[in-house]
Amino acid sequence: MTTLLPEDTSERVLAAAREVFSEHGFQGATVREICRRAQVNLAAVNYHFSSKEALFAAAVDFKPLTALCIANREGCAKERLQQFIQDFMTQLMDEKRSPQCQLMMRELIEPTLALDKIVHETIAPLHLYLGQLVQDAAGVKISPTDLRRCVFSILGQCLFYRHSHAVIQRLHPKLHYDTKETAATAQHIMEFSLAGLQHIAKNA
Amino acid sequence: MTTLLPEDTSERVLAAAREVFSEHGFQGATVREICRRAQVNLAAVNYHFSSKEALFAAAVDFKPLTALCIANREGCAKERLQQFIQDFMTQLMDEKRSPQCQLMMRELIEPTLALDKIVHETIAPLHLYLGQLVQDAAGVKISPTDLRRCVFSILGQCLFYRHSHAVIQRLHPKLHYDTKETAATAQHIMEFSLAGLQHIAKNA
DNA sequence: TTGACTTTCAAACAATCGTTTGATACGCTA
DNA sequence: TAGCGTATCAAACGATTGTTTGAAAGTCAA
Structure with missing residues (x-):
């Protein structure tokens, strides 16, 4: 299920976040799972997006x-x-x-x-x-x-x-x-x- | 929001579970919140329904x-x-x-x-x-x-x-x-x- | 009243969560 | 090269989760 590629860390996190949030919802999604799929360190979410909630807001794009x-x-x-x-x-x-x-x-x-x-x-x-x-x-x-x-x-x-x-x-x-x-x-x-x-x- | 009444512990837990599960979903709902609304001890869910998941299954009725x-x-x-x-x-x-x-x-x-x-x-x-x-x-x-x-x-x-x-x-x-x-x-x-x-x- | 069984309770357990930390590596300018 | 800000990392933090425990309270037949 893990989609490949983007080199920029923020972009990788965003892409993985959209996947995981949509699959498990906000509560069900875990920062660890998002970082695992994005193949980045666990601290990346808080470093680049401040919090899980801010990441969610950034991930929404229609x-x-x-x-x-x-x-x-x-x-x-x-x-x-x-x-x-x-x-x-x-x-x-x-x-x-x-x-x-x-x-x-x-x-x-x-x-x-x-x-x-x-x-x-x-x-x-x-x-x-x-x-x-x-x-x-x-x-x-x-x-x-x-x-x-x-x-x-x-x-x-x-x-x-x-x-x-x-x-x-x-x-x-x-x-x-x-x-x-x-x-x-x-x-x-x-x-x-x-x-x-x-x-x-x-x-x- | 807490609905009143039923005297039987299982029934009170079931009623509270329907409320909390519908409000927060399975993941978002907590056994503690359900027991708080049902005004029963925390252990009641596991004693009467074995697990949170089994309680969810029992709570669904259409x-x-x-x-x-x-x-x-x-x-x-x-x-x-x-x-x-x-x-x-x-x-x-x-x-x-x-x-x-x-x-x-x-x-x-x-x-x-x-x-x-x-x-x-x-x-x-x-x-x-x-x-x-x-x-x-x-x-x-x-x-x-x-x-x-x-x-x-x-x-x-x-x-x-x-x-x-x-x-x-x-x-x-x-x-x-x-x-x-x-x-x-x-x-x-x-x-x-x-x-x-x-x-x-x-x-x- | 005794004794066995069910139900309730406060407390603790182990696991997992989001978040923070401090050290380390990197990239760039002076 | 030295210095500084950025990025990454392993590790740990405190809080919360579902679940378990063992004792206390309640119930009821004998």
């Missing part, structure tokens, strides 16, 4: 998600919504991004100052962008309340596959969310949501 | 959720689906049931044997029941894959409000999910999902 809002700005609203759901699902189900997702889920249960940072820097812009996208895709003007609920409905469907992954695995052991299945799932969410959205818009 | 499958069997499929979503959302947002939900979320991140138990006893029957409900509400025969995805879409929308509660709170500080707001949210999910479902059914 800016990659912001890319989703800037990426695709071409095509009509429906096409961009489709692209957004596809990209979002791909990121969610990407094994390589698993540590960040786990860290996020832990923040949802036990929020620290890190969650305020993540919400402010990443999630709020993402909700704003998706809200505009949904409004455009709806065609007619939707009330703020309905718009918010539709955004939640879309995100909720996507996040389910990440949050409830452990349950899905146990319910359908033969089901694997590879690239193909993930794309098909995103397609379903798009069709399901567009129909739902248009129904809400019609009765607005 | 059977209440099963009631949703048995409760409402009256009315047409759509009415029963509506009732299910309403009841499910009510249970999810119920403050009193918060400890169980937190325990569940922790299991999603770090599955223990407890999750297998929960999935087998509670979640699998719930998915089966909802699957039948969705099939009936669709009218025409839906493929197993589409049916599963529609069930996931509905559950995902509901669970979002619980799993992402900490985020919603930060995005919309003035929004509170009291009885009225929860009911309105359930209503939205029902309308959104029924339209989505009928669209899927139409193209089946």
Whole structure:
């Protein structure tokens, strides 16, 4: 599991910290395990980051998600919504991004100052962008309340596959969310949501 | 926070354990804190439950959720689906049931044997029941894959409000999910999902 | 009341935690 | 080379953890 490389000690510690924190949580992670994986001395954490808690704060970084809002700005609203759901699902189900997702889920249960940072820097812009996208895709003007609920409905469907992954695995052991299945799932969410959205818009 | 009452030592320990485990997780929870809240001696946990881990296993109990499958069997499929979503959302947002939900979320991140138990006893029957409900509400025969995805879409929308509660709170500080707001949210999910479902059914 | 069994208790145990220490090695300027 | 600040290291610190212990208290049948 130990990832290789970076030569700088701080960077090695940071990389190892993201791994261990995401695997065991803040409480479950030990400074000794982080230093072992980073192949640095036990005192390195306190020397470079002052404390375990400060290291945790430094390890949290969710800016990659912001890319989703800037990426695709071409095509009509429906096409961009489709692209957004596809990209979002791909990121969610990407094994390589698993540590960040786990860290996020832990923040949802036990929020620290890190969650305020993540919400402010990443999630709020993402909700704003998706809200505009949904409004455009709806065609007619939707009330703020309905718009918010539709955004939640879309995100909720996507996040389910990440949050409830452990349950899905146990319910359908033969089901694997590879690239193909993930794309098909995103397609379903798009069709399901567009129909739902248009129904809400019609009765607005 | 300490709940009052039960006279039996084991029961007092169990009740306190559910509180503390849900608040701090398995690692974060301490036997001393559990015993303090239960107002029993420190040795009580090991005497009555052998170990902290065995106490955790004994503390996990999700059977209440099963009631949703048995409760409402009256009315047409759509009415029963509506009732299910309403009841499910009510249970999810119920403050009193918060400890169980937190325990569940922790299991999603770090599955223990407890999750297998929960999935087998509670979640699998719930998915089966909802699957039948969705099939009936669709009218025409839906493929197993589409049916599963529609069930996931509905559950995902509901669970979002619980799993992402900490985020919603930060995005919309003035929004509170009291009885009225929860009911309105359930209503939205029902309308959104029924339209989505009928669209899927139409193209089946 | 006796005696055996269960339950409770304060105290201590061994292990592990985050953190600190002081010595040592390194890299650079003067 | 000498001197100084930075980085690394093995070792230890104090605190907290889950667990164990042996005695005291309680319970109840004989």
